[in-house]
Amino acid sequence: MTPLLDIRSLRKTFGGLSVTNDVSLSLHPGDRVALIGPNGAGKTTFVNLVTGALKPDGGRVSLNGMDVTRSRPTERVKRGLVRSFQVTRLFKDMTPEEHIACAVLQRMGKAGRMLGRHGRMTDVMTEVGDILDFLQLSGIANVRVREIAYGQQRLLELAIALALRPRVLLLDEPAAGIPHAQTGLIEKALERLPADLAVLMIDHDMDLVFRFAKRVIVLAAGSVIFDGSPQAVAQDARVREAYLGSYAHAR
Numbered sequence: 716m717t718p719l720l721d722i723r724s725l726r727k728t729f730g731g732l733s734v735t736n737d738v739s740l741s742l743h744p745g746d747r748v749a750l751i752g753p754n755g756a757g758k759t760t761f762v763n764l765v766t767g768a769l770k771p772d773g774g775r776v777s778l779n780g781m782d783v784t785r786s787r788p789t790e791r792v793k794r795g796l797v798r799s800f801q802v803t804r805l806f807k808d809m810t811p812e813e814h815i816a817c818a819v820l821q822r823m824g825k826a827g828r829m830l831g832r833h834g835r836m837t838d839v840m841t842e843v844g845d846i847l848d849f850l851q852l853s854g855i856a857n858v859r860v861r862e863i864a865y866g867q868q869r870l871l872e873l874a875i876a877l878a879l880r881p882r883v884l885l886l887d888e889p890a891a892g893i894p895h896a897q898t899g900l901i902e903k904a905l906e907r908l909p910a911d912l913a914v915l916m917i918d919h920d921m922d923l924v925f926r927f928a929k930r931v932i933v934l935a936a937g938s939v940i941f942d943g944s945p946q947a948v949a950q951d952a953r954v955r956e957a958y959l960g961s962y963a964h965a966r
């Protein structure tokens with residue numbers, strides 16, 4: 716079966732530092748993959764290369780069999796490759812409803828000029844309503860982002876990503892900055908994502924990783940050092956060494 720996302724020998728250096736070192740991996744429909752690794756391992760850089768925010772020095776990115784290594788980020792989104800960010804990028808004076816409507820309009824190719832008139836477009840509003848319901852954001856649909864809790868802002872980011880109807884979803888620390896007691900909301904949303912979507916999630920919360928992932932990929936110093944089952948990862952000597960090494964370094 717052709718993978719939805721296929722990465723071959725991806726490379727990137729910053730100055731002399733090899734941040735993405737010959738990384739290869741693929742995702743298939745229904746995948747639930749956690750990408751983990753110590754701080755600075757190159758996880759966010761990897762996502763930036765895959766989505767087109769950064770240009771790789773070598774290697775190839777294919778989406779559903781098509782080479783998109785040189786395609787613009789928006790082109791990749793149209794082909795179903797969607798990401799979320801480690802740090803929120805919401806507009807503080809816009810509401811959840813407006814954010815999601817904007818994403819739906821973008822996906823439909825109707826872009827900015829329709830925003831403001833979206834309230835009268837029933838197909839758009841039905842879809843926005845469904846997504847708000849799905850992420851339990853209906854109660855704050857018309858509240859400005861600056862007035863809603865950070866946990867709900869993170870849910871809104873997931874909502875925006877879903878409004879783009881991804882086939883591959885890359886989540887860069889979706890629970891970052893949320894009090895531990897509230898990460899359950901994100902986790903519940905992740906559990907209910909469309910079954911055939913391929914999801915790759917970066918996160919540091921190992922409890923969340925182990926509940927979510929059916930496969931774990933470990934990146935250390937820019938290289939994939941493990942790609943396998945959650946059961947096997949904890950036993951792997953190289954993985955333990957990478958984490959122990961980074962903890963020792965942090966101290």
Ligand SMILES: Nc1ncnc2c1ncn2[C@@H]1O[C@H](COP(=O)(O)OP(=O)(O)O)[C@@H](O)[C@H]1O
Nearest residue numbers: 729730734752753754755756757758759760761
């Ligand atoms: N734009 C950049 N210019 C130079 N170095 C960078 C840049 N972006 C990231 N790096 C470096 O690349 C390494 C990997 O960073 P990053 O991908 O953010 O790691 P992670 O997400 O795993 O914590 C780090 O050493 C970081 O300092």
Ligand SMILES: [Mg+2]
Nearest residue numbers: 758759760801
């Ligand atoms: Mg990061």
